[in-house]
Amino acid sequence: MNASLFEEDDEANTPLEAEEREQLIPSYITLRRELNEAEQINIADAAKWLAARKRVMLHKKFLRNLHMHMFGQVWKWAGKYRHTPRNIGVDAYRIPMDVAHAIDDAKFWIANDTYSPDEIAIRFSHRLVAIHPFPNGNGRFSRMVGDLIALQLGQPRFSWGSINLVDPNETRKAYVASLHAADAHDIAPLIFFARS
Template sequence: MKFFYPEDATPIDDISGLKPNWVRTQEELNQVEAENVSDAIDKYLIKAVKLPQSWFNVPTLNEIHRAMFFDVWDWAGKFRTAQTIPGLKPYQIPEALESLCRDVQFWCSKDSGMAPIEQAAQVHHRLVWIHPYPNGNGRFSRLVADRYLKAWKCKVPYWPTDLGENGQHRKDYIAALKKGDRGDYKPLVLYMMKCGAK
């Protein structure tokens, strides 16, 4: 079996966690993952979303990743144990996620001076920077950012559908995320606004 990955994506060296035994090609894998993700979008984005205080916590984040990939991978919703790039050291993941959750709870409880879209951009970037799971972190963190915006009654971005493939869309997106690596979230906010977020 041969799988292909775009630049800056986590390569899956280990397919031992793959559940459907009939998957033989990248196209079949993409298809079965897309179906699983689509069911999770129905559950976590299309239905009404409460304010983040009630759901932005580590168990719920794990539950969302699990819902997105449970049909396909046995590690869905479970933290990775191997190093990835980007990605913190595996032992740093639980505390970094708790720290993000604490920041979010703070932003929601006080007037932090940050617009919801700035908060959502930072949520998106910090989740991929931490990279909690073996794979699917990009799709997961975009869904969480969308859910965050929806909770605040904001317009969610239409993320280009080809972000998982090499091309101009991915290039612009990764460039904006890389600015986030240095603490500058403006390009990611602008990128999300260009995709229709407001």
């Protein structure tokens, strides 16, 4: 059965406001599966864009640019901070300040070897998903940023639970549970999940 495009009970995606839904670019998309495929193609294009650049990742302009490259062929709001409330994340007016604070913290952690490279990457990734700066795509965006920081710090990309390819729903549940643990200041389950 194909899920409708903006099915409200889809736990994998943050619900979009009506004004955000209207900014879908491809007119052929009518099903969630088609949206997922279009976004995945766009994300693969973003990976190619990244490979061709020397990147300065810990900068708000780079982060917004990355989100735009990940979703800009699908959504007009790609790379633009959200202006609407969510049941997750910070209030919209706080997004620029909180992103800047997260960047400053990560720069400090790197400069002072505060944490291991994996923990720095995961802590920053978690901060981004907790802020929820964009209308949607925050999880995929934050995981890609975590991978980029890990690579920049000499570590391999994270697997993000891909060892369990048998049941994607269980993988999603494990990811969400590890995010909730990190929200409660226990980062270890998220680090473990990212390397599983």
